[in-house]
Amino acid sequence: MDRLSAMQAYVRVVEAGTFTKAADSLDLPKATVTRLIQTLESHLRTKLLNRTTRRVTVTPDGAAYYERAMRLLSDLEELEGSMSQARVTPRGRIRIDVPGVVGRDMIIPHLPDFYAKYPDIQIELGVSDRPVDLISDNVDCVIRGGELTDQSLVARRIGEFHFVTCATPEYLRRHGNPAHPLELGQAPHRMVGYFSARNGKLMGDTFRRDGEVVEVAGNHCIAVNDASGYLKAGLAHLGAMQLTCFMAAPLIKSGELVRILDDWQTDPIPVHVVYPPNRHLSSKLRVFVDWVVELLGQSSTAGMKIRCGLS
Incomplete structure (x- = not known):
């Protein structure tokens, strides 16, 4: 045997x-x-x-x-x-699961840079917003935004997502430019809604300015549970949106979206890499996680530029 x-x-x-x-x-x-x-x-x-x-x-x-x-x-x-060259030249297969928008807009476009450094690593990338079972699905780690609920898993905070409030020029032509976040919860304004794929809970939005805190549930005609669908609904002029800076930056630059409520800040959400307690971070997985941390740092820089009107 x-x-x-x-x-x-x-x-x-x-x-x-x-x-x-x-x-x-x-x-x-x-x-x-x-x-x-x-x-x-x-x-x-x-x-x-x-x-x-x-x-x-x-x-x-x-x-x-x-x-x-x-x-x-x-x-x-x-x-x-x-006892091999694995620490010097990491190699082998890793299986990662990430939210759809993170895979599509952040990780995949930059993978050529990763492979230029680590050509011997094979990545199997699950790209979806659905929850996965790390153990039964044999996933090495997942990258998730938001607060963690499963305390049986090991998590490392690796950064945060920053957000910008925006809408299409056509939406603003039809409904006007809101002067205060509370207007987004009242007609004629509306926001694209987002509800959790895990528990079905509709997410609200928190705005802050000079010590003032405003919670906006949003007046919406559509709510989705997928980030790509959320963006598509906003681009279809169905409401204002809260987008991560790395999603919003190219669309603001192209003129497809316009920043609104610039003098209000929204809370960033933490980003974690999560893996089962009985797994350790191998060298191949560690270099991938470190690379994602670098990408998140670039996203934070982009977010500062957007909020300061530099992009």
Whole structure:
């Protein structure tokens, strides 16, 4: 028996929850994964998994074996990295999940710069606003904006998103330029609404100026749960918007959008990289995260330029 392969297969089955998902993530036939687990159980002379038609769960012995196996596999990966050129030239596959707009407008356009530095890293990039299960989906890390709710995960704050309030010239021609944020909650003005893909909660907007704080729920004719759809609705003149600076900058420069309420500030939202507690940041993942931190720094600079009227 190849103990290492069996151990890796077992860990993947536990994390994925099914033999099928584990086999897909390992790029192995399901029958091979099943045989590896059966051989491992026979070798250990104990039952590691309880199998049902839909999902597998670990036995008490299986849970203990999983914890030890995870540590051994993590130590092995670290050892191999230290004994090779991996620390000098990171290589290998990483699977990342990011919000749609971050992938489309921030990360993907700058990937040529990343690959110029790290040509041997293969990125599998999930680009969507839907929540993912890091463990069962075998994701190395996710990048998310906003406050975190799952305390079982490990998170590192890597920056923040800044926002600018804007609307299309056509919207302003039809409805006028608001002088105060509260006007956005009243006719004839309206905002494009945004609700959480996770819990369906409609998001409000907070404006600040010289110690004054204004909460605006917004008068909207449409609300969406996707950032790309949010932008499209705004560009269709359906309402004013709160856009991240990296989204707004090129559209303001081209004249497709106009800044409004310039003397009011909106709260930035924190950005975190999140990964499972039983994973460590490998060198290949670490350089990617550091690169994203640099991109976020550039976004913050762009945000200052927008707010100061320099872009």
